[in-house]
Amino acid sequence: MAVLFSSCDEKKECCVNFEPVSVTFKFTQNWDGVPVTSADFNDFKFTTQNGETVSIEKLRYVLSNISVGSSVKNYHLINIGENTGAQLTFEEVSQGSNFLKFTFGFTDANNIDGVYQDLNSVSFNVPGMLGGGYHYMQFDGKYKDTNNADANFNYHAIRAVDRTDPANLIFQDTSFEVDLGTFDLKSDITIEIKMNIAEWFKNPNSWNLNELNTILMPNFEAQKMISDNGKNVFSFGAITE
Amino acid sequence: MFKKYLFLLGFFLLMHCASEEEEIYTPIPYNLEIPELFADKLIAPVIPTNNPLTEEGVALGKKLFFDKILSGDETQSCASCHSPKNAFTDEQQFSDGIDGKQGFRNAMPLFNLAWNFDELFNWDGKEFSLEKQAFEPVSNPIEMHANWKNVEQKLQNHPEYPTLFLQAFGYSEIDSVAVTKAIAQFERTLISGNSKFDQYLKGETSLTPQEQNGFDVFMDEAKGDCFHCHGSNNNPLWTDNQFHNNGLDANFSDAGLGAITGDPADDGKFKSPSIRNIAFTAPYMHDGRFKTLDEVINHYSEGLQFSSTIDPLMKKVSQGGVQLSEKDKADLKAFLLSLSDFDFISNPAFK
Numbered sequence: 001m002a003v004l005f006s007s008c009d010e011k012k013e014c015c016v017n018f019e020p021v022s023v024t025f026k027f028t029q030n031w032d033g034v035p036v037t038s039a040d041f042n043d044f045k046f047t048t049q050n051g052e053t054v055s056i057e058k059l060r061y062v063l064s065n066i067s068v069g070s071s072v073k074n075y076h077l078i079n080i081g082e083n084t085g086a087q088l089t090f091e092e093v094s095q096g097s098n099f100l101k102f103t104f105g106f107t108d109a110n111n112i113d114g115v116y117q118d119l120n121s122v123s124f125n126v127p128g129m130l131g132g133g134y135h136y137m138q139f140d141g142k143y144k145d146t147n148n149a150d151a152n153f154n155y156h157a158i159r160a161v162d163r164t165d166p167a168n169l170i171f172q173d174t175s176f177e178v179d180l181g182t183f184d185l186k187s188d189i190t191i192e193i194k195m196n197i198a199e200w201f202k203n204p205n206s207w208n209l210n211e212l213n214t215i216l217m218p219n220f221e222a223q224k225m226i227s228d229n230g231k232n233v234f235s236f237g238a239i240t241e
Numbered sequence: 242m243f244k245k246y247l248f249l250l251g252f253f254l255l256m257h258c259a260s261e262e263e264e265i266y267t268p269i270p271y272n273l274e275i276p277e278l279f280a281d282k283l284i285a286p287v288i289p290t291n292n293p294l295t296e297e298g299v300a301l302g303k304k305l306f307f308d309k310i311l312s313g314d315e316t317q318s319c320a321s322c323h324s325p326k327n328a329f330t331d332e333q334q335f336s337d338g339i340d341g342k343q344g345f346r347n348a349m350p351l352f353n354l355a356w357n358f359d360e361l362f363n364w365d366g367k368e369f370s371l372e373k374q375a376f377e378p379v380s381n382p383i384e385m386h387a388n389w390k391n392v393e394q395k396l397q398n399h400p401e402y403p404t405l406f407l408q409a410f411g412y413s414e415i416d417s418v419a420v421t422k423a424i425a426q427f428e429r430t431l432i433s434g435n436s437k438f439d440q441y442l443k444g445e446t447s448l449t450p451q452e453q454n455g456f457d458v459f460m461d462e463a464k465g466d467c468f469h470c471h472g473s474n475n476n477p478l479w480t481d482n483q484f485h486n487n488g489l490d491a492n493f494s495d496a497g498l499g500a501i502t503g504d505p506a507d508d509g510k511f512k513s514p515s516i517r518n519i520a521f522t523a524p525y526m527h528d529g530r531f532k533t534l535d536e537v538i539n540h541y542s543e544g545l546q547f548s549s550t551i552d553p554l555m556k557k558v559s560q561g562g563v564q565l566s567e568k569d570k571a572d573l574k575a576f577l578l579s580l581s582d583f584d585f586i587s588n589p590a591f592k
Binding site: 114140142218 | 281282283284358457461468473474481547551552553556557
């Protein structure tokens with residue numbers, strides 16, 4: 001008993017000046033710096049690096065293992081068209097130096113078929129013939145094709161799967177970690193996480209929508225290209241305390 | 242003396258209150274039986290806090306749903322256009338109202354409505370909440386064409402209804418709000434989750450090779466690509482309950498969602514109906530233009546019409562659609578028929 005009391009006293013002395021803080025992620029989107037919201041949807045107002053004019057009609061994506069130091073949120077769905085998921089708050093984060101990072105999509109270990117009820121309920125699943133699990137992103141819209149006619153695109157990111165032999169699927173985990181670095185947290189803080197949508201079509205793969213537009217989910221090479229381009233999509237922006 | 246009378250008056254008032262309290266009936270909470278797959282795969286159904294399900298409320302809602310007293314000339318009930326044997330729709334392209342007038346939309350089937358998470362009802366999403374949806378057909382001139390005041394009065398003068406409302410809601414003064422609350426309660430109990438495909442997912446039966454291939458066509462982005470809007474083995478609702486332009490027309494005579502939101506980008510968009518029980522719900526589409534499932538499949542295969550708001554998920558629009566083989570079409574139909582829930586359409590609790 002004496003040992004227990006002694007232990008409590010020591011802990012109190014060490015932590016008395018460190019009130020926990022809250023950290024809020026605010027997710028925003030832009031096209032090479034021009035802000036994009038749902039109000040910008042359904043309008044051919046963006047141009048890819050390859051020169052196709054694009055209208056965005058649907059854009060939703062999932063982040064997982066969102067970490068602020070030792071605090072972790074399993075996953076979070078952001079739906080720009082429906083204006084949901086734009087903020088994510090961590091309460092009770094320890095003051096001091098904390099790393100911030102997340103995974104775009106799900107790592108294989110967490111990409112478990114059918115277990116996330118909220119994602120099932122909004123039909124974010126990947127068919128079993130492609131290994132199941134969940135989309136990382138659904139990005140749908142239209143582009144002007146080489147005849148300047150409207151054409152559809154479904155830029156859907158999932159775990160890459162090679163279905164050459166449907167009985168023996170070969171997977172490649174195309175989720176990726178975004179490390180925002182280490183932050184010294186002293187008070188409640190809001191950190192903007194920016195998605196530059198244009199980067200999905202830019203770097204390192206200049207995306208030609210006339211060639212890669214729909215049926216990308218079963219396209220192993222296309223999924224790897226999407227993943228490569230995604231690594232330049234996210235950055236942190238404004239930090240407000 | 243005055244104080245004595247005041248005391249007696251207060252005493253009688255208190256006694257009166259106490260006797261009224263004794264008369265208030267506490268309704269019994271209704272145990273909504275949620276299918277195993279729904280419980281496993283989906284978030285909880287939407288039950289408004291101001292209209293919880295009770296045994297009395299559901300029973301009252303059922304009685305009202307089938308009672309022609311809600312129509313102007315007492316010739317039609319809700320069930321006239323929403324028949325249990327047709328998964329709570331009818332077999333007509335456009336239903337006839339009490340005056341013989343027809344609308345311009347196909348009657349929607351009614352089931353699993355508590356899992357419409359956005360709570361936008363009707364083909365065009367006009368009504369937010371089941372309660373509000375139930376309000377409109379009663380007074381619509383091309384439907385039941387009644388006057389709500391008259392309906393309320395008829396129910397109030399009815400030998401049974403005042404007591405039933407008292408038991409369900411704690412008051413016997415009947416108004417349209419209580420009527421629609423009761424109907425909505427009953428509608429939330431209309432749960433369909435026992436088709437052959439449900440049984441297959443639970444390991445209780447197997448699919449035929451045709452049904453299995455049809456399911457594969459449904460789930461294959463390079464073939465049917467139906468799953469993006471119509472659910473999957475992980476979403477037993479078989480709808481996303483969202484609004485899409487599925488390429489029916491190049492020009493719109495009915496703007497659908499666009500007429501509600503006022504946004505031209507929504508023109509030609511209608512709610513994805515569930516494909517569960519599709520064997521019972523012909524004709525198809527918001528305007529009932531397709532009489533058979535074959536016509537529906539042919540539409541997506543080679544009948545798509547381009548328009549500026551066509552959903553990006555519609556593939557190969559310039560070729561008319563996804564170009565399914567005849568075998569894949571037949572197998573897709575076999576799979577769709579495996580979503581038929583015969584227990585649902587014959588459930589005595591829903592008749």
